Amino acid sequence: xxxxxxxxxxxxxxxxxxxxxxxxxxxxxxxxxxxxxxxxxxxxxxxxxxxxxxxxxxxxxxxxxxxxxxxxxxxxxxxxxxxxxxxxxxxxxxxxxxxxxxxxxxxxxxxxxxxxxxxxxxxxxxxxxxxxxxxxxxxxxxxxxxxxxxxxxxxxxxxxxxxxxxxxxxxxxxxxxxxxxxxxxxxxxxxxxxxxxxxxxxxxxxxxxxxxxxx
Numbered sequence: 001x002x003x004x005x006x007x008x009x010x011x012x013x014x015x016x017x018x019x020x021x022x023x024x025x026x027x028x029x030x031x032x033x034x035x036x037x038x039x040x041x042x043x044x045x046x047x048x049x050x051x052x053x054x055x056x057x058x059x060x061x062x063x064x065x066x067x068x069x070x071x072x073x074x075x076x077x078x079x080x081x082x083x084x085x086x087x088x089x090x091x092x093x094x095x096x097x098x099x100x101x102x103x104x105x106x107x108x109x110x111x112x113x114x115x116x117x118x119x120x121x122x123x124x125x126x127x128x129x130x131x132x133x134x135x136x137x138x139x140x141x142x143x144x145x146x147x148x149x150x151x152x153x154x155x156x157x158x159x160x161x162x163x164x165x166x167x168x169x170x171x172x173x174x175x176x177x178x179x180x181x182x183x184x185x186x187x188x189x190x191x192x193x194x195x196x197x198x199x200x201x202x203x204x205x206x207x208x209x210x211x212x213x214x215x
Contacts, residue, residue, distance in 0.1 A: 002213050004153040005174075007031075007161040010202060017206040023213055026151075030164035032143045033114065038135050047104070049111040049121065049132070051093055053078050058137035059112055069109070071096050072200060091200050092180065097124035105130055115139045116160055118182065144168045153177055153213065155205050159186035166190050177209050 002023050007030035018025050035058045048065040050056050056078045067087035070076040076089045088103075090096035097120055100109070109132040111121060117136075125132050140160055144167040154171065156162050157179045163186065165171075171191040178184040180200040187194050195212060197204040 002152040003149065004155065004209055005147070005151045006155040007165055008155070008157050008202070014202055014206060017203065017210065021210045021213065023209070028145060030143055030161040031140050031158065033138050033140050035138050036136055038137050040135070041110070041133060045110045047087070047107050047109045049096070049109050050075050050079065051113060051117065051121070054114060054138050055112040069096055069100060074201065093118055094120045094124065097121045100125065101128040101130055108132065110135060112137050142167060150174065153209055155209060156183050156187060157202060157205070159183050162186040162190070175212060177205050177212075179205050
């Protein structure tokens, strides 16, 4: 039986996608996050930028946001479920920033992020002189664990997860399944065996895994 490792504990509905795949699944959290003690300029935010569910969860009960600009369908779903208005969604931060600079240059934004956030959004907004305030609302820490067994496939959902896993393990001949191009760039430092999800979602990563091992 082929064994795969997920560097994030997944939900029951996501686990269902592995049913009948004949794969043995092991899960752990390669990264841990905690909310920081952040200060808000105001409870009422006109335009909020979120790149992850973690950022949303950190501020959910603390702000009222008129318009939300999101990276990822899952981020948007959490906001929408909690009654927030979604103005724009993009699969990647770069795409979201470019949409903002094309359509919303006169607006002011609040960017809620983590300590390991990527530079694309702030750099693109600054370059185009779009006004924004950045607030760090959570911290990500690595949770390295050593595994004695070798895996046929490893699922990575962020560059930090790749860093965490490779701190104590080698990828060897395992196929690395990556949620997106940023994660894949980190994985490429350790292996050439990788597959990138066609859409940046956990479900799509799992679909790629099942499809690959069905061959």
